[in-house]
Amino acid sequence: MNMTPWKLLPLPLALLLGGCATSGTRSHEPQGANSPAAWLARARVVELGHPFAPDMPVFPGGVRLSAKVMGTVEHDGYYIRQLEIGEHTGTHVDAPAHFAAGSAPVDKLPPEALMGPAAVVDVTAQVAANPDYEVSPGDIEAWERKHGALQPQHLVLIRTGWAARWPDEQRYRNTDASGVMHFPGLSAAASRLLRQRQVRGIGIDTLSTDPGPSTTFEQHKDFLTGGGYHIENLADLSMLPPTGAFIVVSPLPVKDGSGAPARVFAFLPPGD
Numbered sequence: 570m571n572m573t574p575w576k577l578l579p580l581p582l583a584l585l586l587g588g589c590a591t592s593g594t595r596s597h598e599p600q601g602a603n604s605p606a607a608w609l610a611r612a613r614v615v616e617l618g619h620p621f622a623p624d625m626p627v628f629p630g631g632v633r634l635s636a637k638v639m640g641t642v643e644h645d646g647y648y649i650r651q652l653e654i655g656e657h658t659g660t661h662v663d664a665p666a667h668f669a670a671g672s673a674p675v676d677k678l679p680p681e682a683l684m685g686p687a688a689v690v691d692v693t694a695q696v697a698a699n700p701d702y703e704v705s706p707g708d709i710e711a712w713e714r715k716h717g718a719l720q721p722q723h724l725v726l727i728r729t730g731w732a733a734r735w736p737d738e739q740r741y742r743n744t745d746a747s748g749v750m751h752f753p754g755l756s757a758a759a760s761r762l763l764r765q766r767q768v769r770g771i772g773i774d775t776l777s778t779d780p781g782p783s784t785t786f787e788q789h790k791d792f793l794t795g796g797g798y799h800i801e802n803l804a805d806l807s808m809l810p811p812t813g814a815f816i817v818v819s820p821l822p823v824k825d826g827s828g829a830p831a832r833v834f835a836f837l838p839p840g841d
């Protein structure tokens with residue numbers, strides 16, 4: 570197998586195709602069945618975000634989506650609404666500026682940073698035993714032992730299984746009698762390890778990358794200050810393989826935004 574031509578591709582596409590080429594080509598332009606377009610055409614695309622609706626769970630103090638009808642086809646000739654929404658409502662991206670003053674707002678996240686190969690870390694078993702489970706460096710290192718070292722292009726997606734509680738806000742926040750929320754997240758130590766690996770972003774299928782009981786948001790401070798971004802409130806990740814999917818994150822490029830609602834797509838390897 571001659572992989573050399575792939576090195577000439579833009580990096581994300583080279584990674585996208587790295588495990589998929591079955592034969593080499595002497596051309597500098599990938600052709601035929603091995604071309605990026607052919608891979609994309611055969612890939613299954615799945616949505617990793619939730620639909621946006623007024624009943625979506627929000628973080629305490631968050632702004633719920635509201636949609637006011639401003640015109641209807643029957644009365645105005647066209648249907649149009651006015652939306653109100655928080656920057657962190659629904660499936661959304663946290664930009665570095667969310668916790669690091671003066672760093673990149675969401676509109677300054679470059680497109681190439683918003684896509685990359687997925688590293689899916691499955692902690693559903695740990696979370697089933699402990700809703701406050703904090704992803705540890707050991708969880709990340711276990712993934713690396715099985716699948717290889719994390720690369721700077723990776724998007725690390727934490728699958729906790731919590732998306733099954735969406736959109737039931739009571740079960741999703743899981744607040745106890747003293748007002749403390751209980752849902753899984755990442756430990757600060759795991760965040761530091763991922764920052765050292767220079768991965769582009771961290772996504773999770775819960776209300777926050779910090780665990781529910783956190784009041785100091787150490788993981789947010791660590792990873793966003795390091796220039797990375799988060800994707801929160803991801804939907805069910807069970808269809809993703811641990812490695813081999815390619816992710817495209819598409820937040821609204823709101824000028825100076827601390828974050829923004831996003832659609833998130835996964836391209837699954839052909840045959841999966």
Ligand SMILES: [Zn+2]
Nearest residue numbers: 657663801828
């Ligand atoms: Zn957020």
